[in-house]
Amino acid sequence: LAAYYRFVVLFFNCLLTFGSYFCFDIPSVLQDQFQGNLTCPNATVINGTVDCVEGLGMTPQQYNLLYAIYAWTNAVVVILAGFLIDKLGNRFGVFLFSFLCVLGSSLFALGSHFKGSPYLLPLMLTGRLLFGSGNGSLTIVQKRITTFWFKGKELALAFGLTVAFSRLGSVLNFFLTQKFEEKYGMQWTLWGGALLCVLGFTSAVIVSTLDKIGVRQLGLDGAIQEESRKVRIQDVKLLSVRYWLLVLTIMFFYNGIFPFIADASKFIQDKYSYYSQEEAAYIVGAVYDSLVVLSAIVGILIDYVGLRGVFALASAVFTLPVFGLLAFTFVPPLVSTIWLGVTYSFAAASMWPSIPLVIPQATLGTATGLATSVQMFGVGISNLIVGQILGTKSSETKIPLWRWQRMMIFMLANTISCIVTSVLLNVVDHRQDGILNKTTRSQGRHKKAPRTRAQRNLK
Structure with missing residues (x-):
């Protein structure tokens, strides 16, 4: 099989989640519209901005x-989805x-036509429930296909490119959605x-073809089907402490x-009042801009x-200052979002590709x-x-700064927890075979590859 074939597979595999990630973050860009008033009969313009x-x-x-x-739908559905994918x-x-994903996003769009109704x-x-059922599970298939075609060969690069393509959808959402909505x-x-x-789709x-x-x-084909028939739900017990720490x-x-x-986007407009909704969306999108540029x-x-393992720990440690700057300083938010995008790039390329190793x-x-x-349950x-x-009153057009600070402190607490678990992960890995922190060359000598024949044919 030609060497370029797996990269053709990778290209279309990347496109699987491009549109769904664009769709996922549309509410983030249009938060003001989602939380806006049903009607604005007495709207006035103050300093170039509408007060309603x-x-x-x-x-x-x-x-x-x-x-x-x-997130919760992901948390429930992806467990069954992962097993079904292994089996079928x-x-x-x-x-x-x-x-x-198509069905859920369509129902979500249909719901917006019932403004003001129960x-x-x-x-x-x-719509979000069905969309979550599809998109979270689709990323599992995407990772599984990537691992099959690239295991032992540029795996982190392949994972990075799939993340980059997905987040390119998010980037374009932050750049285009506001203008599209206005028009x-x-x-x-x-x-x-x-x-x-x-x-x-x-x-x-x-x-698939x-x-x-x-x-x-x-x-x-026959070997993979045979392997799939052997998969049992009891295999969960084979997952190690190292896997769960990861x-x-x-x-x-x-x-x-x-x-x-x-x-x-709402936070930036509330704290830094000189940014418009469109500018705030661009600044938030810088997280994904950095990810797209750096992933490969x-x-x-x-x-x-x-x-x-070291890169996973470093990603968490270097994320700490991001939320500190946002909570307690007036440093331009673009600094923090670009910084967060950089650490996100290293986290995505080090954490997810570690799963097939353990x-x-x-x-x-x-x-x-x-x-x-587990990830989506936590996010939910x-x-x-x-x-x-942040409060529950829609009449609060501007959320008080102290509420935003509490939110950032909550983000800091999660990042500190990430540091603790990544330290434990490195300790456990070191006491076992140290596979996570081996160099690529020593990994090759250490690992038993169950698909050696496939790797030979992919050369």
Whole structure:
């Protein structure tokens, strides 16, 4: 099989989640519209800004519930999804979960047409629930396909590129959504996000076909089916303490990322009053800008150096100043969001690719599903806590600074917890075989690769 084939697979594999990640963060850019008043009959312009924003009339608590239900759905569904993918294969997963993304984003967009009615929130929450069922599970299939085609060869680079493509969708959302909404309105903006999810479904068809052809040419179709038949739910007991410490490290790190991004645009406008909604969205998007620019470079570096456990710890340590600056200083927020994007790049390229190193290969889908479940459960709880910290009265057009400081302190607490679990992870890894902190060359000598034949054929 030609060497470039796996990179063609990687390209369409990356596109699986491009549209869904664009769609996921639309509420973050349009937070003012989601929480805006149903009507603005007496709106006035003060210093170039309107004192009333017309929108869906959600409270901050209801708005954060849109993110929380997405996270909780992930937490429940991805456990079963990971096991099903191990049992039934990647092709089953990409079709089902990309379809759920299309269905959920469409229902979410449909809900916005019921502004002012009791159907709005249930419809939009149901849409986010279905969307969360699809998108969280789709990332598991994406990681599983990436691991199969790149295990032992540029794995961190491949993981970094999939994250970069996904977050490119988020970047374009932060750059384009505000302008699109001003021109066409919220309803058409949300339908545009649903249309991008259709792109993911199209990519699912292509990557499934490429995966099927490639596996058949490698002569591994029968072996993979046999391996899948051996997967049992009891295999969860084979997951080690090192795996669970890695999972907790991932959870606490993302607890400080996703809830922050969900409310960061509003935070920047409230604390730094000289930024418009559009400028605030650009500043928040810098987290993903940095990730997109750095992911490939960081992936190559980690593939070359190894030391994944050390990089995971360093990512958490260097994230601490970000929330401190935002909470207690008036340093321009762009400094903090770029900084956060850099540490996020190193965390994503070191933490997730570590999972295949510490688990049996046959349980990769189940293990990734559990990791995603724990991560999203933590993020969902964090979204709810942030909603409580920021208050529940929609009449508060400007949230007091002391509430924002409490939110940032909560982000700091999660980052400190991440440091603790990553230190324990490195200690346990050192006492065992030290696989996480070996260099790439010594990993190659140490690891038993269950798909040696595939790797030979992929040369």
